[in-house]
Amino acid sequence: MSLWPIRKRAKLADVAPELVKLERRLFLRNSLSLGALTLLTGCDLTDGDAVDKALWAMSRWNDRVQGWLFDPNRLAPTYAESDITKPFPFNAFYDVDDVPDIDGADWKLEVSGLVQDKSAWTLDRLRALPQQSQITRHICIEGWSAIGQWSGVPFRTFLERIGADLKARYVGFKCADRYYSSLDMATALHPQTILALDYGKDPLPPEYGFPLKLRVPTKLGFKNPKYIAAVFVTNDNPGGYWEDQGYNWYSGS
């Protein structure tokens, strides 16, 4: 019995070095979840998969509801510079000492999928595009929140420049730290969704995602990937590092 369907676990298995650790974690979750359920119902729970399937189905239903609730013109609240949280918390699925060490001069952003121009982007090329700044609240799925300032290229501008099929359903991100995530196209085109190059007044420091981070204040924090290495446009839901383990995929604010 798996806590989440096999389909999802197969994807995790692709991340070979993490496999053993993940398997252990899945097993742990499984036993804890079943323990809590047995406690809850007082029954002999013989089909954990049915409960898991129901939870996944409800999560997919919640994706759809959130898509309907999403207003493409509704802006996330913005704040004053004096409201910025200092220091802004570091957060990742690993320790701060393990953040990727990326040389900005060598770095390139790869582009693929349903786009016309698949040429790679350097930092200079991205800096030459129109820039936008925002002071918004980052809300973590754990519950905490922090206000920060990010600047960079409006993602809509970038998608238009690469000739992306704006009728496609998803935009996926692959990151240098093996993290991955994805957005619905409506959110990708939202006026506050930006490819952030700067935090505060300076280029992103390593702990906040140098050289490129997606800032999307209409989603929870884990939908804001850092250390982005590749962007692709697709009609097949690319999922995500946490999404494939069970965090709600849409996770809109």
Added chain:
Amino acid sequence: MRDLRAASDRRTIVHPFIVRLTHWLNAVAMVCMIMSGWLIYDANPLVPFVFPRWATLGGWLGGAIAWHLAAMWLLVANGLLYAAYGLAGGHFRRSFLPLSPGAVWADLRAALSLRLPHRLGHYNAVQRLLYVLVLLAGGLAVTSGLALWKPVQLRWLSFLLGGYEVTRRVHFVAMAGIVSFVVVHLALVILVPKTLPPMLTGRAKEEA
């Protein structure tokens, strides 16, 4: 003297069907919401206290959120059915009104001196107050929960509740209010067990 009512009915309807149905569905939804909510809280505690793992539901943060955002549909749909019945069917007016501070004070003193008789199918003033308060706490829990789920799409609601960080605390206080009610509610059922069967069957034998 106050017990002289409907003496001819041998078995009186104490709780209408809709009230029993929504009560038990709500009990299931509430247990799921509170136990999964405790695990979500534990991911980032507001005070130096975490709920023990055995009291939570979901196994890990992602599982807890999946439970929370699934059970919320049952909680809200059931709550709307109950509210519609309570308002349109006159249940709220019949059962919870009138409600005056004087009556609450009198019944509270009588209850604490163990001299308040329990009359099946009739709520004393303390009960009325507690039921009204827990309904308000439930409404606040749902409202603040919506504001936490959608602080951008429902930003006006988030703003009304004092912003995201204040809303987290409002949601927690609403939960604490509901849990406090549940503790008192269950303690009273244990103290007066004859109140339990009518909540299942709806009926009770008229007392002599």
